[in-house]
Amino acid sequence: MYKIVKKRVLNQQMTLLRIDAPHIAKKALPGQFIIIRIDELGERVPFTIAAYDGEQGTIDIIYQTVGYSTKLLDTLNQGDYILDVVGPLGKASELEGYKNAVVVGGGTGCAIALPQAKALKELGANVTMVAGFRNKDIIILEDEMKDASNQLVIMTDDGSNGNKGFVTGALKDILDNDKTVDFVIAIGPLPMMKAVCDLTKEYGIKTIVSMNSIMIDGTGMCGGCRVTVGGEIKFACVDGPDFDGHLVDFDEAIKRGRMYVDQERAANEHTCRLTGDKHNG
Amino acid sequence: MANMRNVKVDMPQQTPDIRNKNFDEVALGYTLEDAKEEASRCLNCKNKPCVSGCPVNVRIPEFIEAINNDNLKKAYEIIKSTNSLPAVCGRVCPQEKQCESKCVRGIKGEPVAIGRLERFVADYAMKHFESEKLDVKSNGKKVAVVGSGPSGLTCAGDLAKLGYDVTVFEAFHVAGGVLMYGIPEFRLPKAIVQKEIDEMKKLGVKIETNMVIGKVLSVDELLENGYDAVFIGSGAGLPNFMKIPGEALLGVYSSNEFLTRVNLMKAYKPEYDTPINKMRDVAVVGGGNVAMDAARCAKRLGAENVYIVYRRSEDEMPARAEEIHHAKEEGIEFLMLNNPVAINGDENGRVSSVTCVKMELGEPDASGRRSPKAIEGSEYELTVDTVIIAIGGSPNPLIRSTTKGLRSNKRGCLVVDEDTLKTSRDGVYAGGDAVTGAATVILAMGAGKTAAKSIDEYLNKQDVR
Numbered sequence: 247m248y249k250i251v252k253k254r255v256l257n258q259q260m261t262l263l264r265i266d267a268p269h270i271a272k273k274a275l276p277g278q279f280i281i282i283r284i285d286e287l288g289e290r291v292p293f294t295i296a297a298y299d300g301e302q303g304t305i306d307i308i309y310q311t312v313g314y315s316t317k318l319l320d321t322l323n324q325g326d327y328i329l330d331v332v333g334p335l336g337k338a339s340e341l342e343g344y345k346n347a348v349v350v351g352g353g354t355g356c357a358i359a360l361p362q363a364k365a366l367k368e369l370g371a372n373v374t375m376v377a378g379f380r381n382k383d384i385i386i387l388e389d390e391m392k393d394a395s396n397q398l399v400i401m402t403d404d405g406s407n408g409n410k411g412f413v414t415g416a417l418k419d420i421l422d423n424d425k426t427v428d429f430v431i432a433i434g435p436l437p438m439m440k441a442v443c444d445l446t447k448e449y450g451i452k453t454i455v456s457m458n459s460i461m462i463d464g465t466g467m468c469g470g471c472r473v474t475v476g477g478e479i480k481f482a483c484v485d486g487p488d489f490d491g492h493l494v495d496f497d498e499a500i501k502r503g504r505m506y507v508d509q510e511r512a513a514n515e516h517t518c519r520l521t522g523d524k525h526n527g
Numbered sequence: 528m529a530n531m532r533n534v535k536v537d538m539p540q541q542t543p544d545i546r547n548k549n550f551d552e553v554a555l556g557y558t559l560e561d562a563k564e565e566a567s568r569c570l571n572c573k574n575k576p577c578v579s580g581c582p583v584n585v586r587i588p589e590f591i592e593a594i595n596n597d598n599l600k601k602a603y604e605i606i607k608s609t610n611s612l613p614a615v616c617g618r619v620c621p622q623e624k625q626c627e628s629k630c631v632r633g634i635k636g637e638p639v640a641i642g643r644l645e646r647f648v649a650d651y652a653m654k655h656f657e658s659e660k661l662d663v664k665s666n667g668k669k670v671a672v673v674g675s676g677p678s679g680l681t682c683a684g685d686l687a688k689l690g691y692d693v694t695v696f697e698a699f700h701v702a703g704g705v706l707m708y709g710i711p712e713f714r715l716p717k718a719i720v721q722k723e724i725d726e727m728k729k730l731g732v733k734i735e736t737n738m739v740i741g742k743v744l745s746v747d748e749l750l751e752n753g754y755d756a757v758f759i760g761s762g763a764g765l766p767n768f769m770k771i772p773g774e775a776l777l778g779v780y781s782s783n784e785f786l787t788r789v790n791l792m793k794a795y796k797p798e799y800d801t802p803i804n805k806m807r808d809v810a811v812v813g814g815g816n817v818a819m820d821a822a823r824c825a826k827r828l829g830a831e832n833v834y835i836v837y838r839r840s841e842d843e844m845p846a847r848a849e850e851i852h853h854a855k856e857e858g859i860e861f862l863m864l865n866n867p868v869a870i871n872g873d874e875n876g877r878v879s880s881v882t883c884v885k886m887e888l889g890e891p892d893a894s895g896r897r898s899p900k901a902i903e904g905s906e907y908e909l910t911v912d913t914v915i916i917a918i919g920g921s922p923n924p925l926i927r928s929t930t931k932g933l934r935s936n937k938r939g940c941l942v943v944d945e946d947t948l949k950t951s952r953d954g955v956y957a958g959g960d961a962v963t964g965a966a967t968v969i970l971a972m973g974a975g976k977t978a979a980k981s982i983d984e985y986l987n988k989q990d991v992r
Contacts, residue, residue: 269743283700289792289800290700314800330700332737462792465698465739466923467764468784474775479768484924498775501876505777506802 247327248282251304256386259310260354261320262296268303270295270333276361277339277456277488280305281464283330284318290462291315294358294433294487295334305333308357308386335464336487339365339454344429347371348420349395350413350442352378352434357387358456359433363394371429372396376416378438382407414441421449428452432491436500443491455491457482460505474498530567533636537561538643543856547826550712550795553853554618557647566594568632569639576629577641582973583610583681587626587641590648603652606645611684611727612677612972614653614719615706617646619816620969621847653722658729666690668986671754673740673926676704677968678959679760680727681975682982687730689983694754696738699791704762705968708791709783711820713827714850717790741925746933746955755989756954756982759941760975763920763960769812773870774916778804778878782817782917789824806913808832810881812867813917814844817965819851821915822859833859834909838866838886843896862909864888866901870914880908919965930955940964947981948974956982 252264270280279294297306309316322328339362341347347366351359356377367373375395379385380403392398399416401409409416413434421427430453432442439455446453459471459482471482476493480486539555540546546553557565569591577587586605593602606613622628622642630638670686672679675697683693701707706720728734740746740761749757766781768774780788785803788794792801809825811818814837822833835854837844840863844851855861864886873879885905892898927935934942934951941950941957948956958974960966 269738273743287799289802318800330737332698332700332739332743334742335739462784462787463699463764465742465764465925467766468787469766469768469781470784472768472775479770479774481765484765495775498876501777502775504875505804 247329248331250322250324250326250328253322253324256308256357257384259312259384260308260357260386261311262306262308262357263319263322264304264306265328265331266303267305267331267333270331271298271303271305272300274298274300274305274334275338276341276365278334278336279458279464279487280307280331280333280335281461282307282319282328282332284315284322285329288318288329289315290330290464291319292335292458292461292464292483294456294458296357296360298361308354310354332464336483337485339431339456339488341365341371342369344369344371346424346426347429347431348374348376348417348427350376350378350417350430350432350434350438352413352438353380355432355434355438356391359431360387360390360394362431362433363391366429367394367396374399374420374427376401376413376420378403378413378434380404412441413438414445417442418445421446421451430454431456436496436503439491440496440500443494443496447492453491454488455494456487457489457494457499458487459483459499459502472502529570530564532568535568535637535640535643536565538640543853543858546713547823547857550827552716553713556650557643559651562594562644562647565640565644566591569595570631572631576631577626577639580626580629582625582969583616583976585610585626585645591639591641591644594644594648599648599651600656602648603656606648609976610645610972611681612723613645614649614723615677615715616969616972617642617644617649618715618719619710619847619967621967623848625969650719653719658726661688661730663688663690663731665692668692668755669694669753670756670758670982671696671749672758672760673746674698674704674760674762674959674961675702675724675734676760676762676959676971677706678961678971678975678978679704679758680724681972682758682760682958682979683732683975684727684730685976685979686982687727687732689979691983693731694733694735696740696744697734697736698739700736701791702734702736704760708787709817709820710968711786711790711824713823714820739925741929746926746930746952750954755986756956758975758978758982759926759950759955759957759961760959760971761923761926761961763965764923765921765939766916767919767921768916769867769918771867771869773872773878776870776872776878777876778806778912779870779914779916782811782813782821782915783920785821785915786817786824789828795824795828803828804913806830808834808911809913809915810834810836810867810909810911811915811917812836813919814839814846815917815919815965816846816850816967817919818915818917819846819854819859821917823854823857825913825915826857826859830913834911835859835861836865836867836881836883836909837861837863838899839896840864840888864899866899867914868906871908878912878914880910881914882906882908920960921964922961926961938964946977947984948978949981949985954985
């Protein structure tokens with residue numbers, strides 16, 4: 247059992263959970279993830295580690311209440327327990343040797359990209375963070391992003407923060423004005439990562455993306471998280487989750503991400519008479 | 528005088544048409560009368576050929592004699608003295624290739640049903656006998672076991688009996704490895720596996736779940752943190768794919784993923800959240816026990832047509848004879864000498880069919896089996912919505928990639944000394960699928976046993992120094 251030591255509502259849909267997991271916190275590195283199982287009837291769900299504190303023995307995850315399991319997770323509060331937490335899983339991001347990096351995040355991806363931005367800055371790179379949100383009311387962790395970067399650009403789809411446009415537009419401006427950018431990380435929804443990679447390919451700048459695929463065990467056993475990278479099958483859990491974005495088959499990944507859309511919808515619409523609103527029954 | 532009846536006493540089972548719609552156990556086990564009748568067929572041969580056929584050397588004629596003498600407690604103790612998981616082995620061992628293949632009664636007629644008798648004794652013991660607390664003196668030494676599958680559990684159990692302080696590290700949220708996530712409920716009820724694991728805990732074995740060794744702790748850290756030796760039984764946890772077009776389509780599963788969703792994550796029970804695709808026509812590629820398990824699970828989940836697609840003929844199939852027989856009874860269709868060459872999808876990226884090619888058998892290959900060759904121009908399309916790839920697995924890379932000086936071969940299998948199962952690192956031993964690639968439960972158990980003996984010898988030698 248793993249205790250939730252802090253629950254912080256970031257906006258209407260996004261929430262941060264700080265979980266007591268000392269052995270994971272001690273080992274976690276930027277880019278790695280955990281898998282949780284909320285209770286006995288729950289799925290195993292992967293979450294990127296958004297922050298970790300080896301001394302306090304805690305790890306943070308950020309979730310958006312969109313799916314069945316995140317809604318279930320949202321019923322838990324500070325002081326409650328998560329049944330199973332396993333990690334840190336996946337390879338850590340390779341961040342050494344860059345001088346001028348742009349970290350692009352979309353939605354919760356911004357928060358998830360924080361450890362990489364921090365690490366790049368600590369390694370001596372100039373870090374520009376480009377964060378995208380639908381509108382200004384849902385902007386999260388602005389102070390943390392400022393701290394983790396040298397420059398922060400926040401874009402909103404509707405322009406409500408005075409900066410209208412997508413992250414790709416902001417990124418293009420940066421790349422056009424600064425020819426020394428040598429590294430881009432994109433973390434967020436698949437279509438966003440695809441758009442970023444299409445853009446950086448034109449500029450020939452190395453781009454890493456983080457693939458949050460459907461998986462069960464997170465150790466290479468199920469193979470459910472397979473991604474085609476450079477024509478080869480790779481497992482996001484052990485070969486990734488970071489991959490060279492210019493080699494990832496995004497169209498296939500987008501289709502695979504929709505694997506259980508129908509079941510998910512059914513689970514969300516169904517209210518079980520046995521368990522109240524929890525689980526299918 | 529032995530009972531000279533030439534055939535085994537039948538074991539009652541659920542009728543095929545009923546059982547292929549539920550996940551309850553197929554074979555129902557002997558009654559005491561059945562067991563005594565079958566036990567009386569044993570000749571109690573002087574040279575005990577059956578024992579040599581058992582990877583963990585169960586003293587077979589002795590336990591059968593104890594059944595004949597109405598001493599089931601003794602029968603159980605005899606089995607348990609060399610086999611820590613008898614209820615499991617009685618159900619999943621390929622007895623026809625092991626103990627029963629050596630039985631003298633098999634020369635004229637059927638061999639003694641050793642597997643069924645072992646199962647009977649183990650089940651009887653679980654129901655009727657309180658487990659006795661073994662009085663083991665701690666020797667003060669600690670051993671870490673990586674993986675709680677058959678090899679790890681066996682190694683842990685044997686070491687605990689010798690007085691070691693043993694901790695088993697398991698990556699999943701429950702212990703048992705393939706016995707829990709792989710082999711289905713209808714063939715090996717999970718309550719039985721859990722009871723065997725609980726017995727282990729009574730011996731003092733500690734089990735830590737959610738611990739991925741190689742990630743949260745390395746083998747070196749285990750050795751630095753006070754463990755005197757490490758046994759690696761991490762299994763063949765990396766599924767092989769066929770490397771044919773279409774394997775990323777929706778509806779293509781590795782057998783590991785499919786079986787884990789069904790068995791461990793209980794996708795067949797509506798109250799569990801685990802999703803699984805609705806399926807009507809299913810192709811299972813492969814001819815081993817895992818392929819049979821996957822096919823029979825698919826049928827139970829409501830699939831109308833389930834095909835085993837296997838590139839060799841039935842003679843070459845590695846599955847247990849009983850599983851093949853049960854699968855056929857349950858309506859699984861066997862497409863022998865057929866090999867998939869491509870998986871085809873619809874506009875949404877979902878599986879719509881498999882292109883197969885017919886095969887013929889040529890000369891024997893490295894495995895001693897006749898090698899299959901494609902017949903030119905024999906391609907055809909099989910309409911399916913789900914494809915399950917059950918062609919084996921490779922050892923998981925997490926440990927070998929994080930342990931310096933641990934040698935592995937080009938297939939990723941850990942290299943060990945054949946006799947002692949010692950790896951290239953002092954104090955580190957390995958066995959089971961992590962060494963052999965995907966094999967059987969009982970071979971993994973045999974390896975766990977050998978490793979326990981070697982670890983004990985190694986640590987005793989350290990004392991002398």
